[in-house]
Amino acid sequence: MNFSAACLILVLVVKLSCVATMKEDIKNWTVEIFQNGKIVCAGVLLNRNFFLTLGKCIDKRKLDQYKVTIGGGILRKIDIVLEVIIYINLLMSKKGNLSNYTTSFNQVIKKIKNKDGKVEVETEGGTKYEADDVIVTFSLGVLQSRQVSFKPSLSKEKMLAIDKFGFGEYTIAYFEFSDAFWDNVSSLVYAPARHGENSIWYNMNTIYPGCNILQLVLMGFEANAASHMNDNEVKESGLAALAAMYPQISIPKPDAFVRSDWLTNPLTKGSFSYWTPAFRPEDMKDLGKSEGNIHFAGEHLGLKSHAYLHSAYNSGKDTAQRLARSVRD
Incomplete structure (x- = not known):
């Protein structure tokens, strides 16, 4: 193709x-x-x-x-x-038309090759796509995990920048109840025996009154620990914390429960990027630079807005428009 x-x-x-x-x-x-x-x-x-x-x-x-x-x-x-x-609609073929483009979903990429002025992308199912240029939008966690191979290998400077930037361990879980039994404040903080265990809760009623939803935030070690637990274990752990926070109340079972799987999801391998002490502004240039006909975009490439959705959007748009201009030229 x-x-x-x-x-x-x-x-x-x-x-x-x-x-x-x-x-x-x-x-x-x-x-x-x-x-x-x-x-x-x-x-x-x-x-x-x-x-x-x-x-x-x-x-x-x-x-x-x-x-x-x-x-x-x-x-x-x-x-x-x-x-x-x-994003493909922002790019034109070298003949200046879009009549022969293909959009494919649910394809997991395993190999990307710069080959004779073209780029070959291979999925885990063995399907191969060939393009003049490719924009890579893998999460920083996927790039750090090396689960996608590049041939030739990415430059030493780029790999160093990939490894120096941080990618957070962060999990959120939502508990929906029939009634709100907790304090009518925006956030609740629990001080458990183990520092950080089910400590930070947000009252979603302050955002949407009557939803009766609590958001539990887990970070670092606690997020990592939760990633090795099943949904019921995470839910019961959270309910135990609520019971300790409100001992005078019989904590009901939630009507609904859902949590993020960013740490274990092979398409994310983490939650969002963050600036580490070792990372320098000049490293951001190496992180975002193209390698041959392979170009890069993602939330981690925003110098000031990394970690947020609008950073991913702006990065993707800017990279696609730069490529579109080079194709027209």
Whole structure:
């Protein structure tokens, strides 16, 4: 198969209604998306008028069912889904048309080769794709794990930058209850015998009143430990912490429970990037530089906004547009 660039990410740019009354000083740029009163997805503000989310999060035919909370509690409706962005649509073939591009989903990449001025991408199932250029958007955790092989190998400078940047151990779990038995505050802190064990809780009722959801945040060792536990073990551990926090209350079983699997998911191998003491600004150039016809994008390539969704979006857009200009030239 021949095409100018490969991509696998589908995102939506969504326009908000009633944005004129929003305050300029929005310190929390996260967006929570609700459908018929239930939280279904999250996103990030691009500016006062638009936010970014995954393509699967919103059914464009049912916009009246959705509401979003912005900046930690400002409630808005969705005006319109302006654009579905597939990064491959930003690139043209060297003949200047898009008539022969291919989009493939659910393909796990195992090998990438620079070969005779082309790039060959091979999946774990043995399917091979050939392109003039390829944009790689693997997470930093996947790059650090070496589970994708590059031939020739990536440069020493790039590999050093990959290994020097940090990729966090972070897990979140959500407990939904029929009623809120906890204090009506935004966050709850528990001081257990083991430092950090089920310590940090957030009251989602402060974002969406009446949802009766608690968010448990686990970091570092605790996130790593939870990644070796099944869902029921994590849930029971969290309920035990709540029972210790509220001994006068018989803690009910949650109506629903869900947790992230970022640490064990082979497509992420961690949660988000962070700046380590050894990492320098000049390392960011090595981290993002192209190697032959292989180009790179991702949340870890934002000098100031790494770790956030809008960093991934801006990085992907900028890399694709640079490649598109070079193809046209």
